[in-house]
Amino acid sequence: MQWQGTPHRFGALAKLFHWTSAAAFIGAYLVVYYVIWCMDDEQPESLVVLNVHWMLGILVGALVLPRLLWKLLDVQPDSPPGSLLEHRLAHLAHWGLYALLIVMPLTGYIGTSMATDYGLFSVPSFRDTSLFHWIAATFDLTWEAFEAPVDVVHHVVGKWVAWVVVLLHVAAALFHHLVRKDTVLVRMWPGQSDR
Ligand code: HEM
């Protein structure tokens, strides 16, 4: 297994980052809509399941900076054959996905007033951190005033934007694989060697 990328494929570490974040991101969606659509939010069980949404979301957020750092240090595969416009759109889509990988966990975390419990440890809520106390004192803000616009971003982007961008991304990967029959999907697929 090669940790680093080559001009022909992503390395094992880039694949690990991609697939762990993708699974946690999609998992966060499935869990939160299970709570919204299938559970009674008055019941304490819904909080336990919502905690899984927070756990997955924080995992996505924790991975994004090391992932971007590794992207800077690693060899990137060459762009597949295609027009300049296609390459520009692909770059735009990838940076849009990175933006979502930052915005969704960040707005979720800083807009939630409860700690996230991982069982062995817990992540304190943003409301209890000294950073929030400093923001509140400096800008004379209550928690409610701070949280409201952050929640709007989390809910609007989550409900209307993020899943559309991810669906287009998955459709593009399948288009390359099934229609173009190039190596775009294969070179990100776990366990593939150089070809
Ligand atoms: C990968 C990161 C995340 C994604 C993709 C995501 C996505 C979503 C979506 C789609 C919703 C429902 C929006 C709606 O239909 O109104 C939601 C709600 C919510 N999210 Fe996240 N989220 C993420 C991370 C987080 C994190 C890290 C936290 C807190 C630690 C969090 C806390 C919440 C809360 C409290 C709700 C409201 C749930 C409810 O209405 O019952 N999210 N999120």
Ligand code: HEM
């Ligand atoms: C089943 C779902 C998914 C499939 C099949 C898939 C497939 C791929 C493929 C084939 C690439 C490489 C594209 C290239 O070489 O130009 C890629 C890159 C990428 N994917 Fe996904 N993906 C999926 C889910 C996701 C999700 C949920 C996210 C984040 C929300 C995501 C974020 C990214 C990012 C940011 C890149 C760019 C990596 C880089 O070059 O730095 N993917 N994906």
